[in-house]
Amino acid sequence: MHNKSVAELSRELESGKISSVELTREFLDRIKAEDGPYNSFITVTEEQAMADAKAADEQRAAGKAGVWTGVPFAHKDIFCTNGVATTAGSKMLANFVPPYDATITANFRAAGAVCVGKTNMDEFAMGSSNESSFFGPVTNPWGLSNGQKRVPGGSSGGSAAAIAARLVPAATATDTGGSIRQPAALCGVTGLKPTYGRVSRYGMIAFASSLDQGGTMARTAEDNALMLNVMAGFDPKDSTCVDRAVPDYTATLNEPLKGLRIGLPKEYFSDQLNPAMEQQVRNAVKEYEKLGATVKEVSLPHAKLAIAAYYVIAPAEASANLSRFDGVRYGYRCENPQDLNDLYTRTRAEGFGGEVKRRILVGTYALSAGYFDAYYLKAQKVRRLIQQDFINAFKEADVLMSPVSPSPAFVQGEKINDPVTMYLEDIFTIAVNLAGVPAMSVPAGFVDGLPVGLQIIGNYFEEARLLNAAHQFQQVTDWHQKLPQ
Amino acid sequence: MQWDIVIGLEIHAQLATKTKIFSGSSTAFGAEPNTQASAVDLAMPGTLPVPNEQAFRYAVMFGLAVNAEIGRRSVFDRKNYFYPDLPKGYQTTQLDHPIVGPGFVDVDLADGSSKRVRIHHAHLEEDAGKSLHEDFHGMTGIDLNRAGTPLIEIVTEPDMNSAEEAVAFAKKLHSLVSSLGICDGDMSQGSLRFDVNISLKPKGSDTLGTRTETKNLNSFRFMEQAIAHEVERQMDILEDGGRIIQETRLYNGDRDESRSMRSKEEANDYRYFPCPDLLPVVIDDAFIESARDLLPELPDERKARFKEQYGLNDYDARLLSDDARMAAFFEETASHGKDAKLAANWVLGEFSARLNAEDKSVAQAPISGTQLGQLVARIADNTVSSSGAKKVFEALWNGDSNNADAIIEAQGLKQVSDTGALEQMVDEVLAGMPDQVAQYQQETDPKKQKKMLGGFMGPLMKASKGQGNPKLFTEILLIKLSD
Numbered sequence: 001m002h003n004k005s006v007a008e009l010s011r012e013l014e015s016g017k018i019s020s021v022e023l024t025r026e027f028l029d030r031i032k033a034e035d036g037p038y039n040s041f042i043t044v045t046e047e048q049a050m051a052d053a054k055a056a057d058e059q060r061a062a063g064k065a066g067v068w069t070g071v072p073f074a075h076k077d078i079f080c081t082n083g084v085a086t087t088a089g090s091k092m093l094a095n096f097v098p099p100y101d102a103t104i105t106a107n108f109r110a111a112g113a114v115c116v117g118k119t120n121m122d123e124f125a126m127g128s129s130n131e132s133s134f135f136g137p138v139t140n141p142w143g144l145s146n147g148q149k150r151v152p153g154g155s156s157g158g159s160a161a162a163i164a165a166r167l168v169p170a171a172t173a174t175d176t177g178g179s180i181r182q183p184a185a186l187c188g189v190t191g192l193k194p195t196y197g198r199v200s201r202y203g204m205i206a207f208a209s210s211l212d213q214g215g216t217m218a219r220t221a222e223d224n225a226l227m228l229n230v231m232a233g234f235d236p237k238d239s240t241c242v243d244r245a246v247p248d249y250t251a252t253l254n255e256p257l258k259g260l261r262i263g264l265p266k267e268y269f270s271d272q273l274n275p276a277m278e279q280q281v282r283n284a285v286k287e288y289e290k291l292g293a294t295v296k297e298v299s300l301p302h303a304k305l306a307i308a309a310y311y312v313i314a315p316a317e318a319s320a321n322l323s324r325f326d327g328v329r330y331g332y333r334c335e336n337p338q339d340l341n342d343l344y345t346r347t348r349a350e351g352f353g354g355e356v357k358r359r360i361l362v363g364t365y366a367l368s369a370g371y372f373d374a375y376y377l378k379a380q381k382v383r384r385l386i387q388q389d390f391i392n393a394f395k396e397a398d399v400l401m402s403p404v405s406p407s408p409a410f411v412q413g414e415k416i417n418d419p420v421t422m423y424l425e426d427i428f429t430i431a432v433n434l435a436g437v438p439a440m441s442v443p444a445g446f447v448d449g450l451p452v453g454l455q456i457i458g459n460y461f462e463e464a465r466l467l468n469a470a471h472q473f474q475q476v477t478d479w480h481q482k483l484p485q
Numbered sequence: 486m487q488w489d490i491v492i493g494l495e496i497h498a499q500l501a502t503k504t505k506i507f508s509g510s511s512t513a514f515g516a517e518p519n520t521q522a523s524a525v526d527l528a529m530p531g532t533l534p535v536p537n538e539q540a541f542r543y544a545v546m547f548g549l550a551v552n553a554e555i556g557r558r559s560v561f562d563r564k565n566y567f568y569p570d571l572p573k574g575y576q577t578t579q580l581d582h583p584i585v586g587p588g589f590v591d592v593d594l595a596d597g598s599s600k601r602v603r604i605h606h607a608h609l610e611e612d613a614g615k616s617l618h619e620d621f622h623g624m625t626g627i628d629l630n631r632a633g634t635p636l637i638e639i640v641t642e643p644d645m646n647s648a649e650e651a652v653a654f655a656k657k658l659h660s661l662v663s664s665l666g667i668c669d670g671d672m673s674q675g676s677l678r679f680d681v682n683i684s685l686k687p688k689g690s691d692t693l694g695t696r697t698e699t700k701n702l703n704s705f706r707f708m709e710q711a712i713a714h715e716v717e718r719q720m721d722i723l724e725d726g727g728r729i730i731q732e733t734r735l736y737n738g739d740r741d742e743s744r745s746m747r748s749k750e751e752a753n754d755y756r757y758f759p760c761p762d763l764l765p766v767v768i769d770d771a772f773i774e775s776a777r778d779l780l781p782e783l784p785d786e787r788k789a790r791f792k793e794q795y796g797l798n799d800y801d802a803r804l805l806s807d808d809a810r811m812a813a814f815f816e817e818t819a820s821h822g823k824d825a826k827l828a829a830n831w832v833l834g835e836f837s838a839r840l841n842a843e844d845k846s847v848a849q850a851p852i853s854g855t856q857l858g859q860l861v862a863r864i865a866d867n868t869v870s871s872s873g874a875k876k877v878f879e880a881l882w883n884g885d886s887n888n889a890d891a892i893i894e895a896q897g898l899k900q901v902s903d904t905g906a907l908e909q910m911v912d913e914v915l916a917g918m919p920d921q922v923a924q925y926q927q928e929t930d931p932k933k934q935k936k937m938l939g940g941f942m943g944p945l946m947k948a949s950k951g952q953g954n955p956k957l958f959t960e961i962l963l964i965k966l967s968d
Contacts, residue, residue, distance in 0.1 A: 323574020
């Protein structure tokens with residue numbers, strides 16, 4: 001059962017071949033037995049999950065089951081779950097139990113899905129390797145055979161690793177600069193970052209508010225569509241959420257791709273890209289041509305400025321977003337503070353990890369008097385240019401395709417002491433967040449036995465088109481079905 | 486050396502919305518600490534602000550009332566600083582794109598002249614919570630009930646040149662926001678808080694001097710004292726050849742002294758930037774027009790109407806129209822009192838004096854406009870003399886009874902206006918005072934005669950047990966004595 005997709009499990013439950021209690025038990029047992037080496041979960045909510053599974057079975061018996069009723073899944077530990085610890089991968093929130101649900105969490109609850117736990121992540125979603133988590137690094141299920149432990153990517157590395165290891169069929173995730181797509185690529189699973197504003201951010205612990213977007217991760221495009229059906233929509237609690245009709249994302253999965261115009265941004269096929277990776281991506285594009293798509297080169301002339309702009313805007317917003325962690329009302333507080341200043345400085349010095357502190361410092365600097373215009377304002381101008389690049393590109397193409405990461409999963413410890421090299425992991429994903437457009441990562445081959453992801457970028461609110469393109473690709477390829485040994 | 490005083494004000498007005506500016510929590514004053522603080526107000530992780538439309542409506546109403554341009558694209562910024570009663574570690578406020586742009590207010594001064602004070606802008610922001618330093622030995626308590634209460638911060642140009650002008654403006658602003666119903670105006674509860682920027686410059690100079698800011702003056706009296714105090718302090722420094730340090734000062738009204746809170750060098754770098762959790766709010770024509778429709782009669786309009794409708798002079802009309810509650814009290818009094826001018830005299834005289842003496846607001850007065858109006862009606866129709874009326878007022882105020890007629894009856898204050906009975910009393914009194922009558926009749930100086938007339942009034946009032954109508958007594962006396 002654990003190799004089945006959400007859609008398949010849903011049908012199994014519907015047919016009565018298995019109950020949610022049995023299914024949930026199976027996944028909980030797998031987590032217990034298998035997650036040791038991966039460390040993909042921070043919290044496993046066994047008791048709650050079994051109770052929810054029982055309730056789901058009763059719901060089904062009463063004839064009130066939906067697609068998600070009784071299907072086990074996991075939440076990234078950045079989404080607040082009422083009564084269940086929500087840590088954001090930080091010592092700062094290691095003891096934090098929110099008395100409220102994130103909108104996303106509430107949506108899955110209402111759909112009857114069974115959350116088995118909270119997945120590991122880079123601290124406050126800051127990282128591309130899942131090595132900054134206070135709860136220890138996550139290990140990629142891929143590439144273990146040669147004795148090396150590789151990163152799953154980040155920040156949603158726990159969600160990606162758990163899905164790759166078949167510990168859950170699906171998990172929520174978030175993406176601020178590539179945090180869904182890069183780990184999905186490195187772990188060989190399928191992930192979607194929706195348009196900014198498509199999914200509520202309420203109850204999702206903020207890193208950079210103008211870039212953060214909750215999204216989906218599963219093995220198949222179809223499962224991503226089923227997740228987005230639950231997650232997308234207007235939320236009056238989030239004023240940046242867009243009030244716009246939500247389609248049934250499964251309804252258009254089988255549309256033919258004939259005539260689909262694919263643009264290949266030339267800046268994303270640069271010398272920074274591993275040639276073997278490039279080959280895999282180009283092979284995937286060829287598959288699309290076979291499905292009737294046309295391909296042309298396009299340009300995102302300001303893409304090269306994306307990392308620089310991002311590492312001003314994201315830390316600037318983070319520096320303010322993380323000010324609330326002050327030891328006064330909840331979360332970590334230092335022992336025996338001598339006075340107010342001591343309370344603040346020691347709480348924050350002890351409660352935050354190195355990468356978080358680095359970004360708070362960078363952001364504080366960028367916003368300081370005398371530097372604001374040169375950094376923050378300039379970065380915002382660059383952001384507008386990048387948005388315009390995408391708007392122009394989508395005049396010529398329906399979707400853009402590129403690699404997700406410049407290289408496959410790297411060995412733990414390799415980049416952690418070199419922040420700039422680590423930041424370059426997101427070189428192909430960050431511009432998407434600055435523009436706010438939706439994008440997916442779809443398994444598209446292997447290099448040295450490690451998964452390679454194809455990035456498909458869509459125009460604003462065209463998630464359905466992305467899911468359709470990914471689903472059709474998965475009908476003619478089986479990269480997404482491969483299992484780590 | 487002669488100095489020009491230059492004063493600008495920053496006013497924080499709490500908007501009278503039912504709920505907070507970015508959450509659904511109640512804004513009611515006086516609840517148990519932290520019972521009106523939701524997850525959003527506590528800045529729990531992942532929570533987000535949602536703007537309160539009513540706060541925008543109130544801010545636009547203010548803008549229209551001060552003849553200001555309305556900011557069509559209103560942007561919120563984060564002002565970053567750490568303080569325990571600031572849960573997010575930043576205040577959500579407006580910097581470059583405030584809701585209310587430049588405007589002005591015309592202020593009547595005591596000498597009858599009018600002064601125009603320009604409004605630089607007014608912006609929306611959230612209030613912080615309160616730090617409670619008493620009651621917690623060695624610790625500080627935090628009450629977040631106030632956190633997130635909507636404020637408009639109104640910033641004037643440095644257009645005022647004396648404490649009198651500044652206080653007159655402050656009172657006018659108080660009356661304006663109260664009349665609009667957008668702020669309850671209760672300064673003792675901090676609903677309206679004034680910060681005063683003061684600088685001095687050599688008389689006639691075009692260059693402004695270095696200013697200081699004196700914060701949180703919670704009464705007009707303290708404001709006046711604080712300005713006088715600060716002007717004197719600066720003058721002493723300047724005349725001794727010293728320099729003013731740009732700083733924020735705290736004034737202690739009870740001791741009439743001030744101390745430095747922080748200097749410019751110690752000031753925070755607030756690292757303002759646009760709040761990414763809130764999109765710019767676009768204010769369209771329809772919204773502005775709907776706010777305009779909600780504007781009540783404003784003090785200037787009311788003053789004009791009082792002059793026209795009640796025949797009041799300019800001074801009385803202003804005193805009665807500035808404060809919405811006072812104006813409403815007056816109109817209620819006048820509507821029951823038959824004589825509007827007499828009603829105005831009583832509201833501005835006995836009633837206002839009593840409020841001042843007991844440091845009460847109109848809302849706290851123990852009598853209603855209707856009660857006072859009923860008394861005024863009895864004065865107007867000669868049922869009670871003005872001295873008797875004062876006794877009735879006293880009884881009403883003390884709550885002995887709530888009805889003027891009942892008091893007049895109970896205390897026997899009804900004037901005797903039966904001329905036959907009064908004439909008889911005059912005859913009897915004059916008969917008992919033949920010498921004084923003769924003296925009066927021999928006197929040729931009308932002034933002295935008038936004074937002598939008073940000599941008969943005492944015995945007459947005594948004879949009538951204080952109930953004789955003094956006006957009628959006088960008339961009858963004049964006739965009888967000229968016989």
